[in-house]
Amino acid sequence: MRLINHIREGWFNLLSSKLRSILALLGILVGTASVVAMVSAGKLATNEALKQFKTLGTDLLAFSVNDASEQDSIVSKINNLTLPDALNLKKINKMIINVAPYAQLYYSTQFNGHPLNGSVLGVTEDFADIVHIRLASGRFISIMDGYEFFCVIGDKVNEQIKKLTLSDAIGQHIQIGKNIFTIVGVANPWPENSFVYADINYSVMIPILASISLSQYASISNIILRLDPKADIELIQKNITNYINQKVQNKRLFFRSAKELIARMSKQSQILTIFLGLIGSISLLVGGIGVMNIMLVSVVERRREIGIRLAVGAKRSDIWALFLVEAVMLSLLGGTLGITVGIFIGYVMALFSHWEFTLFLMPPLLGFTVSVAVGVFFGYYPAYKASQLDPIEALRSE
Amino acid sequence: MSIIDLQNITKSYRTGFSEFCALKGINLQLERRDMLAIIGSSGSGKSTLMNIMGLLDYCSTGNYFLLGEDVSRLAEKKLAVTRNKKMGFVFQSFFLLPRLNVLQNVMLPLFYREESLTLSHQKALEILKKVGMEKFIDHKPNQLSGGQQQRVAIARALVGDPEVIFADEPTGSLDSKTGREIMDLFLKLNHDEGRTIVVVTHDKEVSHLCKRVITLKDGLIVCD
């Protein structure tokens, strides 16, 4: 009941010096808004960066096989990983669930004599499953295709073809280098993913054996594996390295694991979020100093009032509470408004960056807590000062 | 038993290196239903004495018995409670809280007593009726004349049903006619209700109205 009265009185007092209260409020508002907006932006950016990994699943491990030294890269072929070698990776550790080797081919592609913007990938049947390629029509490359000149085209390639012909892409022919391939499948739009180096939307996928036979430079240089969620990634990497070194010489492996990448990115964006939050906090600090300033002025102005209250029987703790409640109300109000503004700013930022907007609970809670803490912290000293006034001196002051 | 029993009270202020003795050994008994006037020239220590009696300040040496209990070294928190329960104050310049209306001003002592809102409301209204201010309950102090403000201040002093009311120059800011009205109110409260009242004044006319008059001179009682 006493607290309610303090709150009511505090409200009266804040209203009676409106301009000053609004200025102090504004400081807290801007501070809280920047904390909330900054932290929200950090979290939204993190979410966005992680989203592409989450769609593929986090249990992917990829590696590329590169020559250890530059000179003998052309000698190749004899010293290259064969398809059976690559597929046998599945057998070296039971935590490896699926293997998808692929080869990149630097040949030009044409349709009815018109050049296409699309790169050629030699793939196996499981590639679709591992990198989540869904077909719009037709079928995907299968083991049965062997060296056959069949191909599956990405969404963007299909769009280019649609502009050149009225009939369905399936059954039509694409020229890759000097060879003619028959389209057997068309893929749906594929969400871009930095884990896979190729952009499936702009790809013409052919059987991996066909791709190797086509060019003397084509080799199985990239392999993506899906692992058991419980897999020990380091152990598997060691196993793979040993296995590959038995099969081919002078090669160096570069691993990328989705889990590791996600962990690294999360860590980085966590640091970013903390950093942004700190920047926001600086303005909140300035806002807090504003509150303290206003409260100190208020204490000086209301010395006589304090004296009167003490004379009619207020305890020092009552005076202290009166001023502290005022400071906390000021920052609470500023904080609440600031949270609203901050969330709105976060929303606008997401809108302009084409991010997906999610309302996180943490930034508003943080903003709320911090603004109340600012009120208590910066209100404490003025309130203490007010409570320590001598009643007679306070009454005597003008 | 006296309400207030002062035994050899002194009060000295330190100003720089020198010490200034505002009260130099006051002995004073205040009985129930007393109407005491403290007079004396400016600077004679009247306010200092009243502040000590009103527990707004500590004495330097000596003992102060309030209703038989020694309160001269009481902890501050207990002083606040005692002030709230046993004392009422009326000041020269009214000292109403400008932001609160008349009713809220009168209710203030009860607020610090944690009286229920409805009961405080009721008590405050009753007292305001007694001082003739019931028509002004939602006026702000600055909408009232000096005499009216002083009546509200007296209501505030009365609302907690105190043992003694201290008034420091209550007519000092008023013209003589209004001052007389305020003094009449005090006299009536003393006469009709048996309120114990201490009035500090340097106005001889005011002091003549009181049953008992003491004169201070340089921190000593020279005439009782």
Ligand SMILES: Nc1ncnc2c1ncn2[C@@H]1O[C@H](COP(=O)(O)OP(=O)(O)O)[C@@H](O)[C@H]1O
């Ligand atoms: N806080 C203080 N510090 C120093 N001297 C004081 C203080 N308060 C009062 N005095 C001195 O004590 C004397 C008595 O003051 P006061 O009781 O206010 O006189 P009055 O009889 O006019 O009310 C004065 O000379 C005044 O200067």
Ligand SMILES: [Mg+2]
């Ligand atoms: Mg005086």
